Amino acid sequence: MSKIPTINWKSQLIKLLLILIILAVIAVFLHAIASLIVTYVPALNPYLHYLDLTIDALIVGIGGYFIISVIRRIINIYLLGKVESSTAHTISLFIDIGLYSILILIILSALGVNLTGAAIGGAVGGIAIGLAAQTVLSNVLSGTLVTSSKTLKPGDNVSLISWIWGNPIVGETTKVGILFTEVKTVNGNIIKIPNSAFLGNTIFTKLEGENSLVYPYQITVNADVPAEKVLVKANNYIKDYLSNIKMELPEIYFTNKNGGTNVFTVIIHFNKMNDLNKILDVINKAFDQAYWDIKNEKS
DSSP states (O other): OOOOOOOOHHHHHHHHHHHHHHHHHHHHHHHHHHHHHHHHOGGGGGGHHHHHHHHHHHHHHHHHHHHHHHHHHHHHHHTGGGSOHHHHHHHHHHHHHHHHHHHHHHHHHHTTOOHHHHHHHTHHHHHHHHHHHHHHHHHHHHHHHHHHHTSSOTTOEEEEEETTTSSOEEEEEEEEOSSEEEEEETTSOEEEEEGGGGTTTEEEEEOBOSSSEEEEEEEEEETTSOHHHHHHHHHHHHHHHHHHTTOOOOEEEEEEEETTEEEEEEEEEESOGGGHHHHHHHHHHHHHHHHHHHHHHHO
């Protein structure tokens, strides 16, 4: 495992301080030369103010460049060094845009530009850029919160329920990135979920039990046959089916009556995510067969 490089803070601060001192000395020296030139060439006096602004902007630009270099190095080592390269490149791009935008504004201010008018003129463009970046930044924030809080990590067997995608996503988490989280579903396909869907929109249920994976499953059956009879028959069928394939028997409960339907909850115990579809197939067939057996007995 490669060791993450560190920064010698003391040397970096001393180096940065020396650069700023040198730039300040150069600024004073250039201002003095400009004043001296104007003394010998009076015709240039109306332009002295602009010359001083240009010198200030030049010094601010150079100093800002060195400061940004140090900030970017810190971010690359302590933040971007911990994420995947493609994601790090995207985040680095946004950080560069932000830092250099601030530097440009400072340089314009040093040149005497009225930033209030510029801000009003760029408001529409800022809104457009903000809307475009909102999704990416939301994904980055959500991904950071999910990974730092360890709400979800690779290897977790989970059920993800959200109004955004309707049916629950059940599977094994394979990757938790800054922008997307990958889940391998019980059907074997890989789903990439935007991390922004997790903040306030998703319920996480980890399937880990004490000795096995546990998945609660609800089945709705028409209430035109007695629930107790359906429960008994379905339970017997499930025992027969699962005994043949040597799987642990589930716990079955009659949990709710909703108008013209009866709701049963089946607590499924299994060891491998790949087994879940087989067990669900057995349970669904058992309840369907139990219902129609009782229905035919009544007729």
